[in-house]
Structure formats: C-alpha cells, structure tokens
Amino acid sequence: MRTAVVWDALRSVLAERTRATGRDALDIVDAGGGTGGFAVPLAELGHTVTVVDPSPDSLAALERRAKEKGVGVRGLQGDAADLGDLLDRDCADLVLCHSVLEYVDDPIGALTAVARVLRPGGAVSVLAANPVASAIHRALAGQFDEARAVLADPGGTWGDRDPTPRRFTAEALSELLTVTGFAVGAVHGVRVFADLVPSRLVDGEPGAADALVALEQAAAVHPVLRDVATQVHVLGHRA
Secondary structure: OOOHHHHHHHHHHHHHHHHOOOHHHHHHHEEEEEEEEOOOHHHHOOOOOEEEEEOHHHHHHHHHHHHOOOOOEEEEEOHHHHHHHHHHOOOOOEEEEEEOOOOOOOHHHHHHHHHHEEEEEEEEEEEOHHHHHHHHHHHHOOHHHHHHHHEEEEEOOOOOOOOOOOOOHHHHHHHHHHHOEEEEEEEEOOOOOOOOHHHHHHHHOOOOHHHHHHHHHOOOOOOHHHHHEEEEEEEEEOH
C-alpha cells in the first residue's frame, strides 16, 4: 500500500527500457537498498540487481531475504557517492535512489555518481521525504512550533532532534536532477493519505486496502495533493 505508487512508476520504466533495449533482463542498481524491499522483487521479475548499502547488517539481511525467495542479488558495501568506484561506467539501465539524498553529505555528488553508472537512456528513480508533509505531521502531533520550523528551514527540518537531516520538495528534487544532467520525467506524491488514515479503518473493512491504494494512485498526480505527500518521487533519464 505504501509503495504502490512507486511500483506503478517502476513498472512503466521497466517496460520502456525493455522495449528500448530488446532485453527482458535489465541491469538494476539499488543505491541504499538496505534489506532488499525493492531489490528482491525486482530480481524475482528476472532482472539482475545490485544493492549498494553502507550497512553490513542490512546486506546480510538482504542475502537471507534473497535466498528465501530463491533469487540472487549482489550486495556491495558503500555509499551512493561510491557508485563510481564500485561499479563500471554505463553498467545500469535503472538506478534506485530511495530515501538516500536526505542523508548523504553531498546530494549533487551522489546523483553525479548515479549518472556515471547509468547507460544512455537509462533512468533513475528518486524518492525523498517532503518537508510540507513533515510540517503537517508535526502539527497533527501537537508540535506546532516544530511544524512552523519545518516551513522556515531551508533544509526542511524541524530542529536538532529531527532524525532526517534534510527534505526535498518536488521542485528541489527536479532541480537537483537537472543540474546533474538528467532530463526530469514523471513526478509523483507518495503516501498522501496512507500515513494519515488510522489502520483500523483499513484493516477492519473488506476492500478498504484496495480502495486506499486506488486513492493514493489518484492523489499521486493531483496538482495539489501531490505536494503534501509524505514522500516525493521523481524519475530522471540520462540523455
């Protein structure tokens, strides 16, 4: 439910790259892919997937998860900025960069490294936390000063205790992609309602989960609702 919108976008990218390359099995890199929430399902679809992540514990969990599903996923320890050192140039058809740019020291450097490993025509899927949603969530929690701080802070954080170092609007993510050489594609809002609806309303009603997914899919491209989603998803393409 929480990732349905992202998967819709990824399926479109995979179909497009399959048509363009004539290959059913694509080369995919998941930067910061952790325990394989995206990587393992992509490998189950028949693609060749490499996960680059700084946590050895996450990579060990990835290996166990892939083994349980009967697929192979290569795991490499490193940060997004290390992609150029760990992987060959022009080796990937698709790079996932999900919940990474909020935490790296240099977002531009990370996306530049992504561009280096992408083949011409390849795509990057960027998913990042949205400051507007953070302000809404802090306000709903009664933290009104923190909500106001998010709106005033250039990095979209609510204070020193905020566990997320920075957040990005759709415009900010699009600008980052542009300055690192990508053509900006589709922009989606992810988790517009999913983080606000009480779980009892979803778990206790037949068909409620499917209805919420359909609502999320509609809200993901709505010109107003998209901008208040918990996360912003932007696709970029290497020329």
